[in-house]
Amino acid sequence: MFRFLLTALRNGSFVTGFLITSIVIAMAVTSFFWTPFDVTDLDIAAKLKPPNEVNWFGTDHFGRDIFSMIMVGARNSIAVALVAVVIGVGIGVPIGCWAAAKGGLLDESLMRGNDVIFAFPALLSAVMITAVFGPGAINAIIAIGIFNIPVFARLARGASLSLWPRDFIMAARAAGKNKTRITIEHIVPNIANVVIVQATIAFALGIILEAGLAYVGLGTQPPLPSWGKMLSEAQTMMSFAPHMAIIPGLAIVITVLGLNLLGDGLRDVLDPRLTRKHD
């Protein structure tokens, strides 16, 4: 653990990514009990103000404080992307491990099922779900979550398949351990790294997707602010209030950048022995 921290602190990507991610999460958590202004307070008199000392990021067309909206929006983005990652990992990884362990027809059919889901980008699933159930944040979570499942299933299957013919798995089988037990004891710990790295990337992608869905009105619904919705509201006011579009966009970029850096850093920091052949 100590060695892990030491290598981690020497890794620039990891430190930067970790700091950015922590700040965004801290903002989101803080927003539950404190924001500079109430985001439901409309103050038409103070509308469309560019960034200033009082409203650090300015105000929108209803006079709401954009900094406060960004804080509350962070909460929403993180929640949607995180739950979607949990769905992807929670369903995809067991499916991938199961397919790799059993092989044969089961493997083939699970992976073909994956191919079918792969043909539905998150946006298309969201379109269908919205068409059927109406818009809402839950739809965004389900759509992105479904999109994540085959990603993790393929990853887990590929990584497990490369482990199964290894001698240490053979030795475990010769020691009489069944496939479930081998999967839990030997496979899962050895694929955890790649799954964790992919999870941070899926998290980042989830934030972009959530913003996109909210932007076209398929995600979070009013009155809760979300980054994507802020952008769609800003669109018509681009020529006279560009800060309304630039600030939420930067929030997305910085958050996603932070997560990607964290993922890159983790890839290096977490023991790379599996990817190396012989040392």
Added chain:
Amino acid sequence: MIMFLIRKILWAAATLAVASILVFAALEIVPGDPAEVMLGINATDEAIAALREDLGLNKPVLERYLSWVTGMLQGDFGKSYTYSVSVNELVADRITISLPLALISMLISTAIAIPVGLYAAARRGSWADTGIMALSQVGIAIPNFWFALLLVYFLAIWLQLVPAGGFPGWDVGILIALKSLLLPALALALPQAAILSRITRSALLETLGEDYIRTARAKGLSRRATIWNHGLRNAMIPVLTIMGLQFAYLLAGTIIIENVFYLPGLGRLVFQAISLRDLIVVESVVMMLVATIIVINLIVDLAYLWVDPRLRHRG
């Protein structure tokens, strides 16, 4: 090789069939009566009954599914309830915008990403490599619709170089039409190019560590010739995979981008259909996009055959 081809084509067909069942089933689970949903709460009972008859909702599920599928196979996507025209007509118009948009952005993305990625890998560790990697890291983090907004703000509103949105139609001349697709295509392409360039770079770097690269150098090939003759084609294998996935993403991405630029493509159609609760149009457009994605994946699979001779001998 023939077996590989046949297998892949059969799988694509099977995937298509399963996907069509999924899309169809999605409409089956609409809570309540689809006709009521489509007509809204104020509809009269007669109108609902008429629509039910029109939609064939009184027939058994299997029969409806089969007639839907056979209709699509013959190029008949049914009739839009709200527009009162055949879906074919609606879609045929819109797809001439969405598909070119996706293809052009794929082209731009590939044309930028592959040379840049190769350049960075060949000069690994140089300031150019570091710069490209930093830039691409930021590029990946930019949502394409926000990038689109920025492009509109700077190039269309500020500098007034290009139209901010809308589409004049292909009739006014290909160049003018293409010009109005340029910004949306760029907005879609650049974030994808950032990803693809990183993939290209790491694929080539990985390839350059292989033993046969050393063999080529031992043969007397220069560094450049080694990369060109021995590195490139091997590095293209993972790049192709990502390109296939990206096309699906781009095609879906057009739905959002069309809304930024007010382009009358499939995306706009879908959102109008959702707000009008025109489920048949939604169903048809989604199915069409899914089918395109499956076909593209099939093409990627076939491209593997060309790149990787090892696959040609598998059954």
Added chain:
Amino acid sequence: MLTVDNLNLSIGDARILKNVSLSIEPGKVLGIVGESGSGKSMTALSIMQLLPDASMTAGSIQFNGQELLYADDEVMQDLRGDDIAMIFQEPMTALNPVHTIGDQIAEGIMLHAKVDRQTARTRTIAMLQRVGLPVTHYPLSRYPHELSGGQRQRAMIAMACVQKPELLIADEPTTALDVTLQAQILKLLRELVEEQDMGLILISHDLAVVADITDELVVMRHGEIVDRGPTKAVLKAQKHPYTAQLAEASSHIPERSQQPIVSSLAKEAGLAPMLIATKLTRDYPVKRQSLLKPNPPFRAVDNVDLTIYPGQTMGLVGESGCGKSTLARMLLALDRPTSGSIRFDDVELTKASEKQLVAARRNMQVVFQDPYSSFNPRHKVERLVAEPLHLEKGIKGAEKRDRVVAALEEVGLPATALSKYPHQFSGGQRQRLAIARALITRPQLIVADEPVSALDVSIRAQVLDLLTELREKLGLAYIFISHDLSVVRALCDEVLVMEAGRIVEHGTASDIFDNPRSMAAKLLVAATPNLERSLRTRTDDEDGKEGEREDGQ
């Protein structure tokens, strides 16, 4: 022709080569022998100027009067593949998988000889014919994956020799190959040296491999040359203790008490065998290539009968692909046979459930070939070695630890190893750990699948000693699988020779070694590197030659 003078090399802070000096003349073969990490490959890469980026070199490498160490890459590109060529160890990865063999060979010709495609093609065909890949059987349009390991190494030699280089460097060209292929490749190299009057630097970790074909020998250790001279003299004098150590290791036979052959004793005494396999067959389906007819299945193991008595050491030899590992997997109940039966301790393994197998598994353990992949990299030794203990119910905590410590002691590892990870051990130590893991359930039979093939000769000798010692102490029976007859003879009393899935010969180890009857066994015996034998034959025919040479001077 080539003179290396006081070559020093460091990569980062590590000094890889220290004052290495050597030279070679046309038509001669120079052997460089040393263990992994001795710097022998780096010496070769220095001559090719293909060192890793962070390398710092000093000294001088003169090739026909030209200094290579500070030469421009353009100069080197003209030399490489034309005047100096190189062959690498791993034929599976050294050829580009997406280009045909013909294209890869012709590429070098067109580059250096500046001839058109047609001429290059003609020369490629001629060269491939020469290395034993005639175009009638192996068209130029073959891809590397369509050739076997030995064929790929031939293609690699064709690629290296097609421009008739003055100097050829072969870095462990046969280490990845079976002994029979090794013998063929070495013979081919020797012939090419004479035909083309080129110099050959042959790098190996095994003295026995280079003993036959080299004129001069250099022994390296820790980046330094410790012994050198004409091959015969070096091998005869074994002046440096390290040379002696390498020579001993390469033909090492562990000391063991002379005892009669176990199986005949057991048969006489009417004892029951512990393992009986009858008519074992394993088919693998072959993916269909044609729409019309399915491919017949591939028969990996074909009607094999096998009996093992307690305390018996049975060797199983054969080329790679002969089915010996498949057979081992079936005996271990890791794979089910298509037909046939395996009875171990009166349990029918082929039909038993995992629960019924518990006793059998406890009594039959396994050691694998690759010490690098046989341990979960994330577990510590205590957990790794204890893994088979779950076959015994209720062993926990202190008792478990005591058992692990005892097993470690058995294989000569200290108790401090308990809390270490596998990557903290060397290859030889890891193989000891693997043996400790196999011993922990106190089995009667150990199946060892090529347990020393991945090890350097000196480490190999130690592991063979350990296996012999354990056998004597614990009365173990072994099924010992290898492609190398000399290793099998070092350990086993009896040998089964396998070819294409069948057992073709069965006898005592010395019988098969001295008097092989089947073709497969004859080939294996002839191909097995044998330091004493080559020393003997060389002394005979070279004494005459040397006399002539002295006369001439």
